[in-house]
Amino acid sequence: MEAYIELLRSMIQTPSFSREEGPVALLVRNFLTSKRIAFHEKGWNTWARNKFWDDKKPVILLNSHIDTVKPVKNWTKDPFSAEVDGDVLIGLGSNDAGASLVTLMAVFVHFYQEENLPYNLIFAASAEEEISGNGGMVSLVEEFGDVKLAIVGEPTQMQMAIAEKGLMVLDCTAHGRAGHAARNEGENALYKAVDDINILRQYKFEKVSDVLGEVKLSVTQINAGYQHNVVPDNCTFVVDVRTNEFYSNQEACDEIQGLIQSEVVARSFKLNSSGIPVTHPIVQRGIALGLSYYGSPTTSDQAVMPFPSIKIGPGDSARSHTADEYILVSEIENGFEVYCSLLEKLEI
Known part of the structure; x- marks a missing residue:
């Protein structure tokens, strides 16, 4: 995961406020290029499909966002320093949601060249999540076609948020x-x-x-x-x-x-409550792995997805939008293992 940790550090060092995500979008695109993965662009959104795409198979979307809020005033560190202290990586957007983004990217790359996946995968790094902007996920839904399930990367301590307000x-x-x-x-x-x-x-x-x-x-x-x-x-x-x-x-x-x-x-009615049944295969798969589930009080891009979705990712929501935001490197590593385990025996 070393390359993905370094990508996250580069993302933290590059301010990416909502509607100003261009430089970080370029980092994502350059990384995909380095892995010889073709991708699509729309505004500052970037998405890619697995190599052996089969129109007959169901589609799973792996999504997280590249934008951040602006730093609050009481940071004791440079929000853009991406300082590493042992297991701790400090920086704006490290927890929300850079860690989820690079971990889901690692998962996508891991499965990218598998010929016999029972489903197709789309990886999407979206913009404007923090402001629920029309230039983010709202603009992408029509590009993805018939998606059967989305895994939305947000800091949940790798537990399953099966509904959100x-x-x-x-x-x-x-x-x-x-x-x-x-x-x-x-x-x-x-x-x-x-x-x-x-x-x-x-x-x-x-x-x-x-x-x-x-x-x-x-x-x-x-x-x-x-x-x-x-x-x-x-x-x-x-x-x-x-x-x-x-x-x-x-x-x-x-x-x-x-x-x-x-x-x-x-101001808007578009961000309605969303949820997925406990009986859904992704939730049952998580339960089999020992994961817990809960309802999330916070809102994400799930609110604008017209297909079933689950929210899960490394980090802790309590750290989001706070001074000295951080992620643990071990949380990213564990997140990769959990994501892979969820997908490896998933049938949808």
Whole structure:
């Protein structure tokens, strides 16, 4: 795995913020070229097919993303240094999701020249995952054709995330009437917003998932007023909504609008909850290997995949988007073994 660890270090040393992934996409493409593997390009997305592709066989997609968030302010190391200290590799994107990407690439290369695979493999290094952008996986789905299963690489400690919550962001506006703060004038939009926020804070959606739990509402931003002596006539606030499989984002939005006075506008409905049955062969294969399964509270490119998928990868989600993000080299090595074991006797 040494070559893949070095590729990951090169990726960390090359900033790859969402929509700015070009230089890292080039690293991926150069690596595939060095392995004599032909690939396709679309924007900063790169994908390749196994050498002995057979249209009669089912297709498995191996996918992870090349973009990162921007570093938070309290890093104690250089986020782009790719410093190695024993088993620890530190750097922005090391855990989320560079380790998964290079490990899945190693798996793809491992199986690339096998003539008698019971399925076809596509390896895809996608862009814009961190912003759910239209230039990422959304643009690739039509290129892949009929995919029977996707293995999405994200840090899960190599346990199986068989479902993940959907994500919806709501922009809410409480409307009032301006007036002088010193007199009993106006209608304070800020107070209206606070009342609505209190309703959302206490509200519980009725349907609770065995795997994903309850729908979660979090008010994360608020803004009102422009002068201390003027009663604000508008107050805006933002609600982060994480849905389970019992509610589409549209349904959750409609329910929230019925609870509060404020105007509610969803930025998008596209990132719905996703999941795969416990009875699916990939989950059963993992269970046979001693892997556990769970429902993930975080969202990935699974949300835009119209085919069954499972999320699994080296690293720990708790390290993602944090200062001094790191991955263990041993986690990558173990990840390679687990991925290969999942695929070697898989029948779909």
